[in-house]
Amino acid sequence: MKTGLKKRVGHLVGKAVHDWNMILENERVLVGVSGGKDSQALLNILFYLKKKAPINFDILPVYIDAGFEGSFAKDLKQYVEKVYGTLQIEYKDYGVLAHSDQNRENPCFLCSRLRRKRLFEIAKENGCKKIALGHNKDDIIETLFINIFYAGRIGTMKPCQTFFNGALDIIRPLAYVEKKDITLFGKMHGLPEFVNNCPSANKTKRSEIRNLLDALYKQNKHIKGNIFRAMSNVAADYLLDNKNDRYSKST
Numbered sequence: 001m002k003t004g005l006k007k008r009v010g011h012l013v014g015k016a017v018h019d020w021n022m023i024l025e026n027e028r029v030l031v032g033v034s035g036g037k038d039s040q041a042l043l044n045i046l047f048y049l050k051k052k053a054p055i056n057f058d059i060l061p062v063y064i065d066a067g068f069e070g071s072f073a074k075d076l077k078q079y080v081e082k083v084y085g086t087l088q089i090e091y092k093d094y095g096v097l098a099h100s101d102q103n104r105e106n107p108c109f110l111c112s113r114l115r116r117k118r119l120f121e122i123a124k125e126n127g128c129k130k131i132a133l134g135h136n137k138d139d140i141i142e143t144l145f146i147n148i149f150y151a152g153r154i155g156t157m158k159p160c161q162t163f164f165n166g167a168l169d170i171i172r173p174l175a176y177v178e179k180k181d182i183t184l185f186g187k188m189h190g191l192p193e194f195v196n197n198c199p200s201a202n203k204t205k206r207s208e209i210r211n212l213l214d215a216l217y218k219q220n221k222h223i224k225g226n227i228f229r230a231m232s233n234v235a236a237d238y239l240l241d242n243k244n245d246r247y248s249k250s251t
Helices: 002-019 037-052 073-083 094-098 107-125 137-151 179-188 205-219 223-230
Strands: 027-032 057-065 088-091 130-132 160-163 168-171
Touching (some): 002 037, 002 179, 027 037, 027 107, 037 057, 037 179, 057 073, 057 107, 107 130, 107 168, 137 179, 137 205, 137 223, 205 223
Parallel strands (some): 027 130, 057 088, 130 168
16 A cells, blocks of 8 residues: 555656656756645655656755744754755745735735745745645646636646746646545655644635535545546637627626
8 A cells, every 4th residue: 555655646746747847957946845744745755756867956945934823934944954954944924914904805815925926036046947836636626616616717727837938937746646645645654744823724715615526526436537637628619708708797
C-alpha cells in the first residue's frame, strides 16, 4: 500500500510536470508554503524530484504569515530548515486587513490577492521564473464550480498559468493528485500539518462546494474523473454565445 501510493503520487506529479512543461533546466522555483498538508507534500515531492530529475533546478520555499494570533511561523521555519535547508518568511497583516470592518463581504479574496501579489514580488526579487502552489485535483474541480455558482462563468485554475506576458508562471505539480492521496502521503512520510489559524477556515464557499461534491462522489465513483476530463473536453458549439443570447443581460 505504502509503496503503491508513493509510486502513484510520484507518477502523477511527474506526468503533470511533463505534460505542462512546468520546470526547465536551471530554473529557480519559488514554492508557496502554507503549513497545510498540500504544501508540505508539494515541498517533499519537489525536493525528491530535485535529486532524481535529469535537469537542474533550485527551490525557494516561502511562507507569508497573514498576521493572525497564534502564528506557527517559527515552528514551520524550524521544521522546514531542518529538513530542506531554508525557508523565507514574510510577516504581513493581510489576513487582519481582510477581516477588518472595511472588508466584511469577502475576506478570503482580498487576503489571497495580497499574498499572491507579494509572492509575485518575491519571485521577481529572487530570480524565480516559476511559483509552485499546492493546489490539487480536487481544488481544480472545486474552483470550476465556485466560478459557475458564484461568478457566473466557466473557468478554473490551470496546472500551469502564465502571467505578465510570459515573465512568470504559476505551476501546480499536484494538479493530477487527489486530496485523499495527499493526506495518505503526508501520513506515510510523517509530514507535519500546522493548524490554519484563519478565522474563516472551513467557513468558505469552497467548503460548501466540497461538501456538495463529496456527496456526489459517494453516489458514483466515476463523477470526479468525469468532471476533471470534461474541463479539457469542452463542446464549445453547445455553449451559449453571449453575443447572441437574448437572455444574457437579463438573467
